[in-house]
Amino acid sequence: MNPFKTFMLLAGMTALFGVIGLAVGGPTGMLIALGLALAMNAFAYWNSDKMVLKAYKAEAIDPHTATGIIRTYYDDTVELSRRANLPQPAIYIIHNDQPNAFATGRNPENAAVAATTGLLRMLSREEIRGVMAHELAHVKNRDTLIMTVTATLAGAISSLANFALFFGGGRDEEGNSNIIGTILMAVLAPMAAMLVQMAISRTREYDADRLGGEICGDPESLARALRKIENYAKGIVNHEAEHNPASAHLFIINPLSGARMDNLFSTHPATDNRVRALMDLAINMGRKSPQNTFTSVPTTPM
Template identity: 65%
Template sequence: MNMMKTAMLLAALTALFMGVGYLVGGSGGAFIAFLFAAGMNLFSYWNADKLVLKMHNAHEVDERSAPDFVGMIRQLAERADLPMPKVYLIDSDQPNAFATGRNPENAAVAATTGLLQQLSHEEVAGVMAHELAHVKNRDTLTMTITATLAGAISMLGNFALFFGGSRDNNSPFGFAGVLLAALTAPFAAMLVQMAISRTREYSADRDGAAIAGNPLWLASALGKIAGSAKRRPMMSAEQNPASAHLFIINPLSGARMDNLFSTHPSTENRIAALQEMASGGGGPAIPRQSSRPAREPGPAARGPSGPWGSVGTSRPSSGTVPQTGRKRRGPWG
């Protein structure tokens, strides 16, 4: 079913590409756009994940450079019955994360350094379990290809004014067609992004909560990420807005409402759904945790030994996801 959805998405984006090409250059422009879209589809299938990681200057880490974080991902992947993905870090103060890859065997998860510094161990586990749920549900291929092609469509619309604005262009609608392409291409690409992202986030929230072991971990994390993202811009996302729908919370300034023009559901709605899941009685027990509440570290709490070393003393040092124990309240209250 997911392969069918991906094929339909590629067909829709290709048709959109051809439509913009027709508005700019007539039938010749549509044919060139078709060839370009076909090449982009092929390129995106094999390389979109690498391109997205490069967009955000992500660097791969392993057990030596980030032992606790990579160990957490390994345990979560085992719980989800997934192959171990590649693990990346993005140097950004904004807490956020995303997953990418064409299938579970070639998946990667990426988190910002801000996520590890500002969230508790349990909250990070909830976030990364959400990203692994995207991998398990095979959302990553569709979302990553969309990020690549939506960016290309937006650039095509922007370039239309420069390459199609002359009087001797082949557009059947003249300059009006070029202007229409320039205005509608980015908007149409945004609509495609919204169509694939919003429902997938709710599904990944539910499945990720089951993988991590407690819906309240992810609920607490979403609230912290949304609040911090408003104060800390992510420059790589601002420069590559077509990739915004990949992240667990929209990394762009503005656009945080649950309306027609948002790539993500409302954070408040997502938190409410997770809290309802936790109170339904069907979820897993809350694992044993440290009695010390999680806190955002100051400079003195940040150590030199890998990403977890910069998180402070409230985080467990074993790098493992806490196991189930007696029920009790977590760091969220």
């Protein structure tokens, strides 16, 4: 994402803080909210990655004690980061049955990648390599800062909007409490934050798929991984993601169940379109796929 789009995104979310502050406390509330937004921008720049990792109970992998598939995942991620000409990221594991993964960090020198135990169990080694190459592509494209800051600020916007339900915010022209306006703000502000996320998500994912396919040298494995993750995720609830829906756009596949309003706005392109683009890339790289590559992916957890 270029600096102008990054600036516009942060400016838009800061403006949302101001509007909600106006609804909650009038002009004074708007000034307080804008000040809070500026402070949160600065805090999120330095700490949003730590907050996200903590929210998902991610554990750093110790290569001296890691064994089995966790050690293989660690070694492959280190090797892929070298192929991508990136500094070695911090590598985390999340004890969660839903197969998924994400990357975070303010720059390539301070990046982290995380995969769930479900991903390591349910996917082949080649498919896991494809997933981690995708996440490293986010790091190389410098997507991780805006992705993580957006998760932090969007979550804060949702919380601030919800506070409007419990305080006498929003006044009409006669100075009376405008509860209808307050309720509308509490509903619309999280939606607006999700729309801002949508504006950055779709192209970002296509770009990371393409570069990830090039990094691992096997776009077909990444395409298979996307199919499997989507199918398995439908039957496995990611409770941490459900409690932190503003961070859903961080993951390679949407981790939300769709049972809540927070999932009305998808932050990811259609998986079919992503797979199609990856298969085109595979053909261009001389790795033509058999006709039945995607005909028998399970739809229930293993």
